[in-house]
Amino acid sequence: MRKLIFMLFLLMGVALYAISVIDDLGRYIEIDNPPERVIIAAPGVTGFFTYLGLENKIVGVTDWDSFALSHEVEKIGNLIPLNIEKIISLNPDIVFLTGGFQESEIPKLEQFNIKAVVINPNTFEEVFRDISLIAAIFSEEKRGSELANEFRKKILEIAKKTFSIPLDKKPRVFYAMITGDVKEIWTCGTGSFLNQAITYAGGVNVAAPYTGNNGWFPVSPEFVLDTQPEIILVPFYYDGGDVEVVNKIMEYAPFKELPAIKDGRVYAVDGNLFAYANPDFIKIIENLYSIFYGE
Incomplete structure (x- = not known):
C-alpha cells in the first residue's frame, strides 16, 4: 500500500x-x-x-x-x-x-x-514574451514574470523620456553595417528590432520608411547622401575594430559634407551586442540614448 x-x-x-x-x-x-x-x-x-x-x-x-x-x-x-x-x-x-x-x-x-x-524575437514586445516563455520551460514562472516586468519597466523609462522630445529636435540616425568597403552597406528599417531601439532611444532612423528581410536591406552610398544623417552608427566585432570602422566612414570622400561627418558624430557600437534581440535590448537603448543625448 x-x-x-x-x-x-x-x-x-x-x-x-x-x-x-x-x-x-x-x-x-x-x-x-x-x-x-x-x-x-x-x-x-x-x-x-x-x-x-x-x-x-x-x-x-x-x-x-x-x-x-x-x-x-x-x-x-x-x-x-x-x-x-x-x-x-x-x-x-x-x-x-x-x-x-x-x-x-x-x-x-x-x-x-x-x-x-x-x-x-524581433521586437521589444517579443523579447518581453520570450523571457516569460523560457522561464516557464524551466518552471521559473514567478522569476520570469518579475524579470520580464523589470525589463519592460527599464525600456519604457527611457521611451517616456524621449516621447516628449519634438521630432525636429531628435537626431537623424543611420546604422551602417559595412560588409566590405563603404560601397557595401546594410542597414535596418521598419521590421528590425534596431529600428525600434533607435526610436525608443529618441532618434529618427533615416531608413525607417524602408524594409527587407527582418527589416534589413542593402543600400548604396547615394542613399546615405540623400538622407543626410546627423549621427552614423557603425558596428565593430573585435578589439580595436572600433577605430577602424569609424575611420572608414570618416575618410570616405563622398561623405565629407554629411552632417554626421562634419560634426564628428560617427560612433562605433558593439556589433555583438547590437546583433541580437534579447534582454540586452536594455543595454542597446541605454547606449543609444547616451550617444544621442550625452547622458
Missing part, C-alpha cells in the same frame, strides 16, 4: 511539472520535466539564459557564441548545418534555435527525439 501511495505521489509530481508551450514558430511543444541539460544553437538566445540566471543549465553552444569564452561548455560547431552527432553525444534535454535559416535543422533533431524550441 505504501509503495502504491509513493508511486501515485511520484506520478503526480511528474504531472505537475509537465507543461505545453508555443515557440516563436507557432510550434506546440510538450515538456515533461524542467530541462537540466541545454544546448543553445543560436548565440542570440544565450542572453535570455544569463538574464534569467539559468547559465548552469547550458552544456553546449556554437563556435560563434562568446559564452564559451567565460564558461566551461562544449562547442558544437556551426549554426548550420548543426553537428547532430556532437549534439547527441551531449545528451541534451532540449535544444534552442532561432528562426529563418535554422528552421531546416528542427526535423534533424526531432528524428532523434531531441526537443527543439525556436526563440526568434
